[in-house]
Amino acid sequence: MWGFLVALVTTVSSTSAELLPDFLEWVSLRPEDPFESQLVVVPNIGMAEYLDAAIRDTHGISANIEFAFTGKLRARAGIPTAMPWGVDETTWLILRALEDEPLAEHCGLAQRLRDRPLAVARHIADLFDRYGSYRPGMLRAWQRGDALDDEAGAELDPRFLWQYEIFKATQKFAENQETKARDLPNRIALFGAGPPVGAQAELVHALAKEIEVHAFLLVPGALPATLERWAAPAIAALHHFDPSATRPITRCVLPNSSLHICFGAAREFDAARDSILDGLANDKSLNARDITVLLPSLNRNASLATPILGAPLLGHNQNEQRSLPVRLADRVPAMTSETARAVDGILGLCAGRCRASEVLAVLRLPPVAAKFQISEDALDRCSDWVIDGLDVRWGLDGEHRSSKWRYDSTLDVGTWGPAIDRLLAGILIQNPTGIEAALPGLPSEPIVPFDDIAGSEFEVVGALASFVEQLRDFADLLNKPLSLSEWASTLNSLLEVFIDDNTDTRPDINALRRLVSQLEGVADQIKRPIAISEFRGYVGSNLDEQSGSARNRFDAITIGGLRARRAVPHAVTAIVGLDDDTTRSSAASGDDILIATRAHRDWEAERSEETRLAILDAILATHRVTPESKEDGATQVTITPGELIITTSGWDIVTSRDLGIPVVIVELGEAIPSLLVDG
Secondary structure (H helix, E strand, C coil), X not given: CCCCCCEEEEEEECCHHHHHHHHHHHHHCCCCCCCCXXXXXXXXXXXXXXXXHHHHHHHCCCCCEEEECHHHHHHHHCCCCCCCCCHHHHHHHHHHHCCCHHHHHHCCCHHHHHHCHHHHHHHHHHHHHHHHHHCHHHHHHHHHCCCECCCCCCECCHHHHHHHHHHXXXXXXXXXXXXXXXXXXXXXXXXEECCCCHHHHHHHHHHHCCCEEEEEEECCCECCHHHHHHHHHHHHHHHHHCXXXXXXXXXXXXXXXXXXXXXXXXXXXXXXXHHHHHHHHHCCCCCHHHEEEEECCHHHHHHHHHHHHCCECCCCCHHHCCECCEEECCCCCCCCCHXXXXXXXXXXXXXXXXXXXXXXXXXXXXXXXXXCCCCHHHXXXXXXXXXXXXXXXXXXXXXXXXXXXXXXXXXXXXXXXXXXXXHHHHHHCCCCCCCCCCCCCCCCCCCCCCCCCCHHHHHHHHHHHHHHHHHHHHHHHCCCCECHHHHHHHHHHHHHHHCCCCCCCHHHHHHHHHHHHHHHHHCCCCCCCECHHHHHHHHHHHHHCCCCCCCCCCCCEEEEECCCCCXXXXXXXXXXXXXXHHHCCCCXXXXXXXXXXXXXXXXXXXXXXXXXXXXXXXXXXXXXEEEEECCCCCEEEEEEECEXXXXXXXXXXXCCCECCCXXXXXXXXXXXXXXXXXX
């Protein structure tokens, strides 16, 4: 099926710990050239950390070993791919192609493009990226001009011909990608992922015709019937990737499990934290690095994880406060860097109502506070003035309320404008009576000076007034959709006006500058305006890629999504927020060709199956490992059950409606008797 292979060696096991001895033996076989590095392809940064630590523990040092993701392997392989562009680049190519109104009308996208152009283009780009990963032959057929569902497949269903038309249109604008020469060592290893499928399988087999490739793959062994269904895509993928390889025959070790049904997400983290503390108290050999907290819905729950899990422990005086050491090791929309949060906050204020608490929260972020030279104590005084003294509610002024929410523009009571005027009047005009009232000599509509301002606080008033004035200018500018060239200019101005440029903020500022350059590069070809609500999400997703602290190797509990720590062994795993939404297919639009034409391709996992398989990998990686040396010098590992903690919300926090037990947990309960599904 794949042609003649020079050297493809496949080693299969249920857990990373069982694969590790064979991998360490592979590492110990040094290449002929002592200066040649060894390349190990891993699925996530957590696996790279795990292998790096194991090599150091075994050999005393980890040197000249490079860990890389599949994308880097593809870039260095010197082999053409069916989808040579990233998702961002494809998004702009699609937007450029859909500037052709007849094409947009023909594809039935004209109205959707007028409302949300960036979201439509990103959705299609994600589909193309998925096709390139799972079924590259289909995209190659499209490139040749054949509307097929695979390289030698059937005619494409008429429902999906619009995607073929858009893909062909993007080819007119895409620059031909030059294939670079192969830049790889003479042998490489893949470790810790499931069997490669689609484009990745093609890449590995193509490389195996020229260099030695050793694939250390994870495929579950014998499982209870329910979990066998979860493992089915991985088993099918193994047979498709290497028909000579067999899945492990030994029965998988399942962890001791407990379920916590809680009232809301915050209480879920409380329950997980209590269980972790109990485990640490009862097992003195357990370290923080042996524990991981996985969030199936990273978008929804990441902002709660660190504050709750890392909260100070009760029972200690203030001088000796202690807390669980935690670290976030994933790219999250919660914006872990202060600069990302500041940029997102400014855009959010420009798009929103500018409530008093929201404005002060953004001004309190370090990059913004430093730019306007306002201290924490000064911000506390601003809060006293604005919320308690001047009763600011929402809106920058009457015009701001009128432009978006159709209020009478003369009704500016409770907005920022009159409040700032009163503060400025309070430092400019002395009130000899000490009573707040309109003073003579003021305009026909007199301003009542605010009198609770000390002489040392004049600069604070000026900083607050400057921030609100700049915010008003940006809110007026962004009140309508902008072209990409206008967005590029606006982002540059936003950085200069609101963000302090220092060593802490510079990485994110540089990331935004690169984003501005990308926008400027495509601005001439894409004229369709984009609203702030869409553009804010786009900027946020780009800044997220700079976030996270995955390379921090301190002894800490690691928090991440299911894929960030996938298959990395831990003694204790807490899966927080496991519900039906996290395992439900996201392809509700019916646009995914893979799902519609999957009949005889059981190795192509549907999105809900991918999530279940990721959960199964996390469960099987929850164990304790005891290495044992055999008489022949080889190392054998003994796997014993770890502790699995699962939390879910049992009631709606707004209506208190009983949500029932999620289907995914019921399925787990059938396979793991110790999981108390009755809570």
